[in-house]
Amino acid sequence: xxxxxxxxxxxxxxxxxxxxxxxxxxxxxxxxxxxxxxxxxxxxxxxxxxxxxxxxxxxxxxxxxxxxxxxxxxxxxxxxxxxxxxxxxxxxxxxxxxxxxxxxxxxxxxxxxxxxxxxxxxxxxxxxxxxxxxxxxxxxxxxxxxxxxxxxxxxxxxxxxxxxxxxxxxxxxxxxxxxxxxxxxxxxxxxxxxxxxxxxxxxxxxxxxxxx
Numbered sequence: 001x002x003x004x005x006x007x008x009x010x011x012x013x014x015x016x017x018x019x020x021x022x023x024x025x026x027x028x029x030x031x032x033x034x035x036x037x038x039x040x041x042x043x044x045x046x047x048x049x050x051x052x053x054x055x056x057x058x059x060x061x062x063x064x065x066x067x068x069x070x071x072x073x074x075x076x077x078x079x080x081x082x083x084x085x086x087x088x089x090x091x092x093x094x095x096x097x098x099x100x101x102x103x104x105x106x107x108x109x110x111x112x113x114x115x116x117x118x119x120x121x122x123x124x125x126x127x128x129x130x131x132x133x134x135x136x137x138x139x140x141x142x143x144x145x146x147x148x149x150x151x152x153x154x155x156x157x158x159x160x161x162x163x164x165x166x167x168x169x170x171x172x173x174x175x176x177x178x179x180x181x182x183x184x185x186x187x188x189x190x191x192x193x194x195x196x197x198x199x200x201x202x203x204x205x206x207x208x209x210x211x212x
Contacts (some may be wrong), residue, residue: 001090002080003050004078006030010037010047018044018121018207019092021083022054025103025127029059033102039192040200044207047099048087052104053079062104069131077112084116094118098203102126102190103160106151110136114177119144122206124199125151125186129165130172137175150202152195154186 008030012018021041022033030049037047052060053076061190063072088094097120101109106128113123114136123144128151130136153165162183180202184195 001086003086004079005053006051008034008047008049010034010049012046013037013043016044016046017092018098019048020098020100020203021087022047022049023062023101023105023108024049024059026061026106027057027059028102031057039196040203041201042204042207046092048083050083052076062108066114066166073108073111073131076108077115080108080112081116084118088118094120096121098122098124098206100124100126101128103128103188106141106196107131110151113149114144115139115141116144117141119146120148122148122203124203125149125152126190126195126199127153127157127160129160130168133168133171133175137172137177140175141175145176145178147178147180148206149177150199151179151181152199153181153183154188154191155183156186157188159188168178 020038024032030051033049052062054061054064062076087119094127099109099120107126109123109125110130151169153162155162169179172179184191190196
């Protein structure tokens with residue numbers, strides 16, 4: 001596949017057309033999520049691990065806090081739109097494709113996924129937030145608002161305080177956005193004891209209806 005972003009492709013253990021598109025956090029890269037295939041342990045999943053477009057420290061980021069973050073997010077959304085067009089053309093249908101992001105990648109999961117023209121199999125946002133919940137509700141594509149959203153956060157998150165994300169999710173819910181929101185005793189990371197197993201079961205429950 002020819003994509004507008006650099007990436008790592010991790011093929012499924014059992015050949016299939018199920019796909020998980022993964023978005024890393026600020027300063028990270030696609031390499032950070034190579035272990036995800038083994039961590040989730042779902043043999044039917046292929047993984048497309050994307051690198052954000054903007055260099056930052058030893059990795060990349062989806063937007064620059066110091067500049068115009070809304071404009072940066074908009075540019076990154078446009079690039080993700082190109083990615084999803086390309087993967088659909090390669091035979092990975094939206095209804096068999098998940099979007100999963102951590103931190104800034106979690107923000108992009110919401111900011112892009114809520115506006116995308118096609119509904120995906122599921123969306124998982126980990127330890128993220130939203131730049132403008134009011135704008136997100138205004139732009140929300142009704143087709144994607146079907147209860148296939150999981151957002152998680154840590155009660156001890158030192159980088160993105162849980163109170164902010166909690167309030168934003170409440171605002172989105174009150175605006176009609178159907179989100180399964182869960183909190184865990186953790187910092188700014190992915191908890192492998194409770195959080196990851198729950199994400200695994202949540203995603204596995206959505207593999208069946210997507211087809212073989």
